[in-house]
Amino acid sequence: MHVVPRFRATAVVAAAAMLMAGCATGPGLAKTNSPRRTVQAGAEATTSTEPSTKQSAQAGKPVDPSFAAERLRLINPCALIDKDVLQTVGTPSKYTSSSYTRCSNYMKDKGGKTLNITLDIGYSLTSTEVKNATKQIAGLKSGEQKLSNTSCFISAVTQESPAQAVRVQVSTGTGGAEACEPGRTVLEGAVRKLRGNPQKYSPPKGSPVEVDPCTIVDKATLAPVLGASPRALPFGLHQCSWTGQSAQMQIEFKTARIPKDGKFDTRSVEADLGGGVKGYQAFKDGSFPTCELVVVRTKDQADAGEIVEFIVAASKEKDLDRCQAAQTFAKAVLPALPQA
Structure with a gap:
């Protein structure tokens, strides 16, 4: 029996703290x-x-x-x-x-x-x-x-x-x-x-800040990895996870500093998501192997912006290409998000 961990705050991006006089707005907003x-x-x-x-x-x-x-x-x-x-x-x-x-x-x-x-x-x-x-x-x-x-x-x-x-x-x-x-x-x-x-x-055009992460994803997107009855776990206002069949999927909207090379992690590799959209994925092995895929949604001239992060994780025994599943996850959701 494998216990599926709950991703409360997966640190793909260490968003730089923004020091501002007066009310801060957060990167990209x-x-x-x-x-x-x-x-x-x-x-x-x-x-x-x-x-x-x-x-x-x-x-x-x-x-x-x-x-x-x-x-x-x-x-x-x-x-x-x-x-x-x-x-x-x-x-x-x-x-x-x-x-x-x-x-x-x-x-x-x-x-x-x-x-x-x-x-x-x-x-x-x-x-x-x-x-x-x-x-x-x-x-x-x-x-x-x-x-x-x-x-x-x-x-x-x-x-x-x-x-x-x-x-x-x-x-x-x-x-x-x-x-x-x-x-x-x-x-x-x-x-x-x-x-x-x-x-x-x-928000700038393309910002996901107003999107409910739990309702933007339909069951048909989750079923191939999690089965027919995944359990939704909302966290905060911009993150939602689903668990089922020794696996977990998660989506989160974040503010972030956008790296010049697009690599949010030292292990990041570029992924072609079609239609000219690029993502940056990082596979992390361990007791619950995980693939994290980041897609930039907005970016300003100071490289402050907003991202959407897709995560697919599963027990070691589960036969699953986690990064391929993360790409499929992203391709299903991205068209439903606000477009720039």
């Missing part, structure tokens, strides 16, 4: 300005153990339309921790964004000590994390994980099945303040902004 609304930023977070009566565990539905996946995919996470939010806990610095859904600010607290804050939207929670979400922030069920006095993860549940959250990670330096308190304040402000009209991306 521009930002648009939405009309500002007056929102209460960083209001004191409640710690009530009573869950919100407005929440619903309806499968596939957010607890509030503001948190719908199709809306979140276009929201710039840096806009949710804008300076008016961060200034409630210290002195903001530059923003760093290395993915569609993550933004960080390595700032100082009010005493001039280290205060590092990272926000994720559409963050996938485990069933245990949902069960432990017994507090409340901005009307949402909330859970905390305190690793030490200097490190704290706080999640506000935005959807219960599959479970997703807005999550803040806070770390402080030696001698700094306790980490959870500023985290609650920042998360409160971020959720309030999310319910308003936060800044959105203005």
Whole structure:
């Protein structure tokens, strides 16, 4: 019996962190300005153990339309921790964004000590994390994980099945303040902004940022590798995996620095996908041999862009040309993606 691993964040591309003054946009994406609304930023977070009566565990539905996946995919996470939010806990610095859904600010607290804050939207929670979400922030069920006095993860549940959250990670330096308190304040402000009209991306032509990765792939594409009844495993807003018959297939949309030679991995070789489209595949042997195929979708003059990554993996005993299967996977999906 082979256990199929779940690819939570396969590192084909180590996207370079983008340091930007003001709201970061992520490689390959521009930002648009939405009309500002007056929102209460960083209001004191409640710690009530009573869950919100407005929440619903309806499968596939957010607890509030503001948190719908199709809306979140276009929201710039840096806009949710804008300076008016961060200034409630210290002195903001530059923003760093290395993915569609993550933004960080390595700032100082009010005493001039280290205060590092990272926000994720559409963050996938485990069933245990949902069960432990017994507090409340901005009307949402909330859970905390305190690793030490200097490190704290706080999640506000935005959807219960599959479970997703807005999550803040806070770390402080030696001698700094306790980490959870500023985290609650920042998360409160971020959720309030999310319910308003936060800044959105203005995607270039061909961008896959708005695509639901779980619905873009049909069963006929999966069946030859996984059988007739594969199980879908969504992760975040831009990744989906399917498992079945000692194998796994995955698609993920990412921001990335596009290498000049197209090689996202030292083992990458070029693959002709037809119609003038090239991919770059890397075979990785091991206990669960894997082929990873990357196709560039957008690229700007600074070589910042967006990619789609196709992965096919299977147990050693399975008779399967994994890279050929990855190419077939890509050829089936690419025509359905936005075209440049």
